[in-house]
Amino acid sequence: MRIDILTGLPELLESPLNHSIINRGREKGLVEIYVHDLRDYSTDNHRSIDDYAFGGGAGMVMTIEPIDRAIQTLTSERKYDEIIYTAPEGEKYTQKTANKYATFRNIIILCGHYKGVDQRVRDHLITREISIGDYVLTGGELAAAVIVDSVVRLLPGVISDETSALTDSFQDDLLAPPVYTRPADYKGWKVPDILLSGNFPEIEKWREQKAIERTRERRPDLLDDNEERE
């Protein structure tokens, strides 16, 4: 898979994309991630990528030209399955969207800016607006990092334990059950006996039961489509 990220603040993405699991995916050749500085596509002497809003109002707006040039350059080289713009007004990002993106070959993520982007970018150049939640970030870079992280960990071979991505919270609309490790008794706080029993079918049943209980307590909205489980 190939992910191209367009941003005015490439430094913000360095750390999240160069560590741990994402980096492992890159090193294994399972994902290529390119961060493009939108200023490199600006034609003005100051490399600016924003300007005053027509009609007045506080704050600068990201201009269309560098974004269009960057997108045209990339799309002339290959076909993209999705050109995403990160913004609080977008569709809410969920595990289902991450699963879908993990099947794509090429995506572009354009990082928004809290002051906004020329509406013509949204109308003509992108294919999807994505929000990572109902709160406002100063820019879309952190949202892009969230999208990349959640997608890359799903690519086959990135996480060494292949089943672990499939048993995540949300994969079956349930939150993950509790997990324990050694010691079996810490200051009298004991691991549930069933997990020490070696009875794996019963352990599986217990885990599913706990996942349902936890979901019912914390996120009953997720169970709405799964009444038959109860």
Ligand code: ADE
């Ligand atoms: N940019 C600012 N806030 C955002 C959000 N909640 N999701 C995606 N991009 C954003």
